[in-house]
Amino acid sequence: xxxxxxxxxxxxxxxxxxxxxxxxxxxxxxxxxxxxxxxxxxxxxxxxxxxxxxxxxxxxxxxxxxxxxxxxxxxxxxxxxxxxxxxxxxxxxxxxxxxxxxxxxxxxxxxxxxxxxxxxxxxxxxxxxxxxxxxxxxxxxxxxxxxxxxxxxxxxxxxxxxxxxxxxxxxxxxxxxxxxxxxxxxxxxxxxxxxxxxxxxxxxxxxxxxxxxxxxxxxxxxxxxxxxxxxxxxxxxxxxxxxxxxxxxxxxxxxxxxxxxxxxxxxxxxxxxxxxxxxxxxxxxxxxxxxxxxxxxxxxxxxxxxxxxxxxxxxxxxxxxxxxxxxxxxxxxxxxxxxxxxxxxxxxxxxxxxxxxxxxxxxxxxxxxxxxxxxxxxxxxxxxxxxxxxxxxxxxxxxxxxxxxxxxxxxxxxxxxxxxxxxxxxxxxxxxxxxxxxxxxxxxxxxxxxxxxxxxxxxxxxxxxxxxxxxxx
Amino acid sequence: xxxxxxxxxxxxxxxxxxxxxxxxxxxxxxxxxxxxxxxxxxxxxxxxxxxxxxxxxxxxxxxxxxxxxxxxxxxxxxxxxxxxxxxxxxxxxxxxxxxxxxxxxxxxxxxxxxxxxxxxxxxxxxxxxxxxxxxxxxxxxxxxxxxxxxxxxxxxxxxxxxxxxxxxxxxxxxxxxxxxxxxxxxxxxxxxxxxxxxxxxxxxxxxxxxxxxxxxxxxxxxxxxxxxxxxxxxxxxxxxxxxxxxxxxxxxxxxxxxxxxxxxxxxxxxxxxxxxxxxxxxxxxxxxxxxxxx
Numbered sequence: 078x079x080x081x082x083x084x085x086x087x088x089x090x091x092x093x094x095x096x097x098x099x100x101x102x103x104x105x106x107x108x109x110x111x112x113x114x115x116x117x118x119x120x121x122x123x124x125x126x127x128x129x130x131x132x133x134x135x136x137x138x139x140x141x142x143x144x145x146x147x148x149x150x151x152x153x154x155x156x157x158x159x160x161x162x163x164x165x166x167x168x169x170x171x172x173x174x175x176x177x178x179x180x181x182x183x184x185x186x187x188x189x190x191x192x193x194x195x196x197x198x199x200x201x202x203x204x205x206x207x208x209x210x211x212x213x214x215x216x217x218x219x220x221x222x223x224x225x226x227x228x229x230x231x232x233x234x235x236x237x238x239x240x241x242x243x244x245x246x247x248x249x250x251x252x253x254x255x256x257x258x259x260x261x262x263x264x265x266x267x268x269x270x271x272x273x274x275x276x277x278x279x280x281x282x283x284x285x286x287x288x289x290x291x292x293x294x295x296x297x298x299x300x301x302x303x304x305x306x307x308x309x310x311x312x313x314x315x316x317x318x319x320x321x322x323x324x325x326x327x328x329x330x331x332x333x334x335x336x337x338x339x340x341x342x343x344x345x346x347x348x349x350x351x352x353x354x355x356x357x358x359x360x361x362x363x364x365x366x367x368x369x370x371x372x373x374x375x376x377x378x379x380x381x382x383x384x385x386x387x388x389x390x391x392x393x394x395x396x397x398x399x400x401x402x403x404x405x406x407x408x409x410x411x412x413x414x415x416x417x418x419x420x421x422x423x424x425x426x427x428x429x430x431x432x433x434x435x436x437x438x439x440x441x442x443x444x445x446x447x448x449x450x451x452x453x454x455x456x457x458x459x460x461x462x463x464x465x466x467x468x469x470x471x472x473x474x475x476x477x478x479x480x481x482x483x484x485x486x487x488x489x490x491x492x493x494x495x496x497x498x499x500x501x502x503x504x505x506x507x508x509x510x511x512x513x514x515x516x517x518x519x520x521x522x523x524x525x526x527x528x529x530x531x532x533x534x535x536x537x538x539x540x541x542x543x544x545x546x547x548x549x550x
Numbered sequence: 551x552x553x554x555x556x557x558x559x560x561x562x563x564x565x566x567x568x569x570x571x572x573x574x575x576x577x578x579x580x581x582x583x584x585x586x587x588x589x590x591x592x593x594x595x596x597x598x599x600x601x602x603x604x605x606x607x608x609x610x611x612x613x614x615x616x617x618x619x620x621x622x623x624x625x626x627x628x629x630x631x632x633x634x635x636x637x638x639x640x641x642x643x644x645x646x647x648x649x650x651x652x653x654x655x656x657x658x659x660x661x662x663x664x665x666x667x668x669x670x671x672x673x674x675x676x677x678x679x680x681x682x683x684x685x686x687x688x689x690x691x692x693x694x695x696x697x698x699x700x701x702x703x704x705x706x707x708x709x710x711x712x713x714x715x716x717x718x719x720x721x722x723x724x725x726x727x728x729x730x731x732x733x734x735x736x737x738x739x740x741x742x743x744x745x746x747x748x749x750x751x752x753x754x755x756x757x758x759x760x761x762x763x764x765x766x767x768x769x770x771x772x773x774x775x776x777x778x779x780x781x782x783x784x785x786x787x788x789x790x791x792x793x794x795x796x797x798x799x800x801x802x803x804x805x806x807x808x809x810x811x812x813x814x815x816x817x818x819x820x821x822x823x824x825x826x827x828x829x830x831x832x833x834x835x836x837x838x839x840x841x842x843x844x
Contacts, residue, residue: 156804163589185589287679297698298787356678359698359788374679506590512805520789525701542806547592 099205100139103449106201107140110442114143117431118157119173121148122383124231124463128450131458136449142442151362152299155508158434162187167436170443174227175429176217177501182432183226184505189433192224194444201441203448210453210468217500218430227430228447231465233382234491234498235309235425237407239263241485242400243288243376249280264377266407267314267346274353277376290353292378294366297519301362303511306347306518308425308501309379314343314409317421318502319510320536325548328536335536336529339409344528348521359522371395379406381427382487386464389484403485405494413497422499428465466491506546513538583814590807604814614815616790617798618822624705624794625773628712632769633762635713636720643725661718669782672711676783697784701791704784708792711779716772720765727761728754763834767827774823795819 119125129146137143149157158172162182174182182188195202208215211229218227243249244261253261257272264270274290281288294305307319320327320335327333334340351358355374357365367384369375373396380388387394389401408416408423415421431450433443449455457474460466464480464487471477472492481488504510514535521531543549583604587596608614643654660668675681676697687695697707735753744752755762777796780786786793786801793801799819803812 181590185594296787297704297789298785298792356684356696357680358678359696360677509590509806509808512801516787516790516793519787520701523699523701523788523791525789525791545808546588546590 099452099454102204103136103139103445106203106445107142107442110439110445111141112143113439113442114145115170115437115439115443115446116168117144117146117171117173118154118161118169119146119148119431120151120154120175120429122231122463123387124383124459124465125173127459127462128230131462132450132455133446135455136446139449140442140445142445144446151301162434162436165436167434167438169434170437170439171431171433171447173230173429174218174432176214176427177507179218179227179430179432180503181505181507183220187432187434188226189435189437189440190220190224190226191228191433191444191447194433194440198441198444201444201448203445203452205454206448206451207453208451210470211451212467212469212495214426214428214467215430217428218432227432228451229428229430229467230450231383231463232426232428232467233385233465234495235379235381235406235427236385236487236490237264237377237404238370238380238385238388239377239402239404240373240375240397240400241402242397243277243280244402249277252276252280263402263404264407265404267409270377270407271346271349271353273377274350278353281376288374288376289355290376291350292361292366292369292375292380293347293350293354293358293522294361294363294379295348295351295354295358295522296362296365297359297523299362300511300515302522303515303518304363304425305379306344307511307514308427309406310343310347311340312422312424312499313406313412314346315339315412315415315421316343319504319514319539321502321504321510321539321543324550325543327539327543328533331540333536333540335539336532340532341529342409344521344532348524348528351522371397373397382491383427383464385484385487386461386480389487390480401485403487403490405490405497416497423497426495426498426500428467428500460488464488506542506548509542509546510539513542579813579816582810583817585810587810588806588808596810599810604811605818607811608814608818613790614795614798617793617795618819620790620792621774621776621794621796622826624709624712624776625770627709628716628773629766629769631709631713632717632720633765635717636724636765639717639721640724640728643721644728658718658722660715661722663715665715665778666782668711668715669779672707672779673783676707698788701789704788704791708776708780708783711783712773712776715779716769720769723761723765724758727758731757759834759837763831766830766834770827770830771823774826 119128125146125148129144129148133144133146147157154173155178158169161168162172174188208225212232214232215225215229218229219225244263250261253276256276261273261276262269264273270291276290277288278290294301296302311320316334316337316339320333320337320340322332324332327335329337355369357369361369363381366378367380367388370378370380371384371388371394385401385403388397389395390398392398406424412421412423416423431447433440433447437443453468453470456466456468456471457476460471460474460477461480464484466472466477466488472488477488501507517526517531517535517538520526521528526534540549582596584598584601585596586599588594639657643650663671675683676695678684678696684695687693695703697703731754735757736749739749739753775796776794777800780792780794780797781800784792786797799812799815802808802815
């Protein structure tokens, strides 16, 4: 007991000495830039909010550098950031780089090489930042030589969420068993997903509850729907990298698979789920899907992991606290084997980083800010607030472990099976390609085109873009 | 200083501003329209192709042509509805009725709302699970209103939104025109035994032609270049159903980053708009003259 007490005291003392040392370093490093205001633009997500409302203020207290983070909608964020970088206007000192757009930014030479900048200015290198503590997610933001162009600030997987209270209800269990001949359980196959969705839509209606069988991120005027199809549904059916071949063809005739059998099966399944989805599904982006689930309006669904923590724990925003189940989404036969072998992936590993545009007028102050958010010691609270993990050590933090229990093992799932998921393919034409596919996704969701016709049209449109941009021979 | 010089002096700040914010950007767009410029492509540089390449491509671009027809169809439908409703409201506002001033003020309110806000208001009213309109449509008429679920519903929702927003403009303009009409022709017509319908067709309408030309001209141009409200409400979906040319150009230029082609598209659409308005103007003026001759 005595030894334990001494160990505790020693560790507390060492930690406080270390923390004071860190504070001193930040004060000293920030002194030349005190009073500087650095401006950033990012998507309004739980991790972004934490960065703007908590980390930015802590950083300002230590260094005197004020961080103004403009958290806005996804499309506005891109619009503002890209226009600023194209015009070289220098409005923003740092911008959010989602994993899928980084190849475009690198291709267009928008971003400052952070590794090189720190090498050139050793006085700005924060000694307490351990770049080796970053998970492999940081690799998405490196160039071929391994230099970092974006400091990861969020990483999460898109998971299957379900309502434990509904799946555990005795009358639901017996009703399901009677109707389908097998026990009610969270879906491990698409057939089971469909049965669950159909069952709970009827079950909720019978009980006069405002809930439906499944979520669908099916906005018919926003790219979120195309993303759900290409990044989550498609891969789980075996459609990888948008169905684009190595020589940039997406139609089956050219060697691609965007209109192949797996893609058509995926789109058919996904659009058929609309029958069992809440009426707002056709106006839902990732944010609305999370809100729908948090409002108790869906029994199961695909939900971005960044929302898992608040849905599971925030009683002010969520009515399903204590009833959130988390699992890996189901996959079609063969997909899991391919993913485990590194030949495919089962879903989306999303996330983003903050990077510095060449046009920034406060690069040094911004380098300090990016290192501040890269410290292992600020990660745990951020993870709890935004269900995002970018550092290995974060998994071991007691706060994270506690949240992991509340969120039904979401962090454990991410840690153990994260390698089965993947980010977007390395296409510099990402936005143009997706924009070509969008109208066909929307038409399929609205029932104006069959899934087969929609994918035939989508692959033709995508092929035209890749040809126009010079990627096809 | 003579009056001409004073006039030019007073006008000069406006002219300078117009040149900077209007003429120069237009000339730049015209210039870029002759280039192949796609920053997302393998070749990111501006590359001169030839004077007609982008325009020739546009003539065969199904999606662009469809968007133009969609915009024209939208402009015709909204113009017809706004003119009809605006005329009826203007005529009713000519007569006296209780709370007329209050009605006139309330009816004018949509005019002062920014288009993007109009889009946001309609979105809030129409959103599933929250908006009152789908709820009432289902409860009162058993109609499943989900404007993002069908191309027809999306298109007509935009039409209703535009009519709501701009009919007051038509009403106010026609009301001003109607109030200013001379009374002598009406008195003569009544003495000659004309009924109200004949008076409306043969006296009111011909005398209102100048005002109608202005209203039609302005509303046609506005409808053809609609973007903000649609962007907020449907963003062009579902499918291509509300992808009017303004939205189509935005998506080409800012999502696909096809600057040269997008610029050519903008110039061609400006030309189409001018031609449509010129045809309308010519028809209206010749009709007006024909009526005067009769």
